[in-house]
Amino acid sequence: MTRSVARSYDQMREVSIERGFIRHAEGSALISFGLTQVICTASIEKGVPSFLRGKGRGWITSEYGMLPRSTGERMDREAVKGKQSGRTQEIQRLIGRSLRAAVDLQTVGENTIKIDCDVIQADGGTRTAAITGGCVALMDALSLLGEGVSTKFVSAVSVGIVDGEPVLDLEYVEDSRADTDMNVVLSEDGSFIEIQGTAEGNTFTDRELFKMIELAQKGGAELISLQKRVLLGNR
DSSP states (O other), X not given: OOOSSSOOTTOOOOEEEEETOSTTSSEEEEEXXXXXXXXXXXXXXXXXXXXXXXXXXXXXXXEEXXXXXXXXXXXXXXXXXXXXXXXHHHHHHHHHHHHHTTBXXXXXXXXXXXXXXXXXXXXXXXXXXXXXXXXXXXXXXXXXXXXXXXXXXXXXXXXXXXXXEEEXXXXXXXXXXXXXXXXXXXXXXSOEXXXXXXXXXXXXXXXHHHHHHHHHHHHHHHHHHHHHHHHHTTO
C-alpha cells in the first residue's frame, strides 16, 4: 500500500517530545505524532481517594479532551454540553490504567498525580500520543517526590490492517478506513499493559494479529528510546 506520508508499513510518523512545555505544572510535555499534537501535564496533589486513605500508597488518574478546532470542523467543548462522551471517558480510563502500570504506587506515598491530556491537533493516534507524552510528564513530576519512587517507562502505539496489509502508527485517513484498528500499550521490558483491537471491516487472522503485535513492539520500543533520550539524555 502507499501511505499518504512517505513511509513504510513498519515506520512511525515523525515523533517529537518537548519536555517542560507548561511552566506551572510539576511535569509537562508537548508530544507530536506526525500532525497529531497533545499537551500533557502532571500535577501532584496531597491526599488520595477515600478507598486508598491510610494505606500508604498513591494514585494516578487522568483527564483527556480535544480542543474545538483540533479537528477539521469545530466541535463544541464537552463542558458546554454538560457531559463527557463515552469515548472521552474510555480514553481517560485507558490513560490512567496505563500510567498506573508505570509506577510502584507504594513508593509514591499518599499523593495523587493527575495527568491532563489536551489534544490541540488530531490526525489519528491521540490516545497513544497522550499515554506516551503523559509518561514523560509523569516521570518529571515524580522526580520531585525523591529518589525512592520506583518507575518504568510506558508507551503506546496504534497498529491496524489497511488495504489488507498490517501497518504501524495509523494517521487519520488510514484509521478511518482500516479493516482492523488496534492500540497497544507496552512497558519498557516489552510486556503488554493493554491491547485494544477491533475488526472494523473484515475479520483478521492469527497471522495478522501476530504481525500487528510485532509492529507494535517495534514502535513501542522506539518510543521508549525517545522518552529515555528526552528525560535522561545520554545517561
